[in-house]
Amino acid sequence: MRHLDLQVVSQALEWARAGRALWFCTVLSTYGSAPRAPGAMLVASGAGEHVGSLSGGCVEEEFLASLARGELRESAQIVRYGDSAEESRRLRLPCGGVLVVLVEHRAPSGHWIEHLESLQVALLGQHRLVRHVDLTSGALRLDPDAGQGSERVQIVDETVRIHVGPVLRLILAGLSPVAEACAAFARAIGCEVIACDPREEVEHIVLDGVQMQRVLPSLFIGAGGCHAATAVVALTHDPRIDDLALMEAVHTPAFYIGAMGSQATSAKRAERLKRVGGLSNEQIARLHMPIGLDLGSKAPAEIALAVMADVLRVYHGRARHAL
Numbered sequence: 001m002r003h004l005d006l007q008v009v010s011q012a013l014e015w016a017r018a019g020r021a022l023w024f025c026t027v028l029s030t031y032g033s034a035p036r037a038p039g040a041m042l043v044a045s046g047a048g049e050h051v052g053s054l055s056g057g058c059v060e061e062e063f064l065a066s067l068a069r070g071e072l073r074e075s076a077q078i079v080r081y082g083d084s085a086e087e088s089r090r091l092r093l094p095c096g097g098v099l100v101v102l103v104e105h106r107a108p109s110g111h112w113i114e115h116l117e118s119l120q121v122a123l124l125g126q127h128r129l130v131r132h133v134d135l136t137s138g139a140l141r142l143d144p145d146a147g148q149g150s151e152r153v154q155i156v157d158e159t160v161r162i163h164v165g166p167v168l169r170l171i172l173a174g175l176s177p178v179a180e181a182c183a184a185f186a187r188a189i190g191c192e193v194i195a196c197d198p199r200e201e202v203e204h205i206v207l208d209g210v211q212m213q214r215v216l217p218s219l220f221i222g223a224g225g226c227h228a229a230t231a232v233v234a235l236t237h238d239p240r241i242d243d244l245a246l247m248e249a250v251h252t253p254a255f256y257i258g259a260m261g262s263q264a265t266s267a268k269r270a271e272r273l274k275r276v277g278g279l280s281n282e283q284i285a286r287l288h289m290p291i292g293l294d295l296g297s298k299a300p301a302e303i304a305l306a307v308m309a310d311v312l313r314v315y316h317g318r319a320r321h322a323l
Helices: 002-018 058-068 085-091 109-122 176-188 217-227 239-249 261-277 281-285 300-315
Strands: 021-030 039-046 050-052 077-081 097-108 129-134 141-142 155-156 159-164 167-174 192-197 211-213 230-234 254-259
Touching: 002 021, 002 039, 002 050, 021 159, 039 141, 050 155, 058 077, 058 097, 058 155, 085 217, 097 155, 109 129, 109 141, 109 159, 109 261, 155 192, 167 217, 176 192, 176 300, 192 217, 217 239, 230 239, 230 300, 239 254, 239 261, 254 300
Parallel strands: 167 192, 167 230, 192 211, 230 254
Antiparallel strands: 021 039, 021 097, 039 050, 077 097, 129 141, 129 159, 155 159
């Protein structure tokens, strides 16, 4: 789940609380090449305002035009875009792609507001939910996600099930030129980015769109800063910052924990974490050291690209040999 989806739910909640009807859209499936994956969301008002994305532009224009024509008034319906050759050319979907979208037309109500509030909490919190949307009646239900199956969206009989979980979070354990470049890449792909560093020499640094925490990363992590969709990257070369962060992170459900350094530096760090931090071999095995994909990177931006590529590889469950 990306940070953009959190913005969609937050905007939907704002409009619902203001008594405004809205259209809540979710990508269910794609065929061919499509810019957004299943689960991507968009919310729109009757005035044509919208937040989020379905395709990167062309489908959004067609969808908003449908609203202007007074269409899509059912509480829940499935709409296909790019299904015909003519429509594919008109919408300019890449490689003949087809987009299948769940479109919900929701009037403001206490139940709908509670539903959105629960989604917002799930995106910000430590747990996952499953949205159940009945295509016949439009009825809504939320259940805890038991974690069965890897597909984000399923359609069973006349019910759509959408798995909703925490926003992909990147914790920068300390600031450095590589960390700053990582923040830019992470923001570009829709991550929530949190930078933790109490050092006086970096207190003047403010990164656009990044939550700045002027505390030791280990303290932020130890206070519950990580959930299952969190990546922790230590990129300072300062053991006082990096090592403490790693020692805390291995006790969390973070899916990616890594530290920058050469093979020799990483071996020394592993020995130090065992000796000083009391980490087990299993905990050491969770650490990506050296961090990132081996792209031959040298400059900070190149190293950051290798780091974020490796974070996404692990997040999407891809083995290195499969690349």
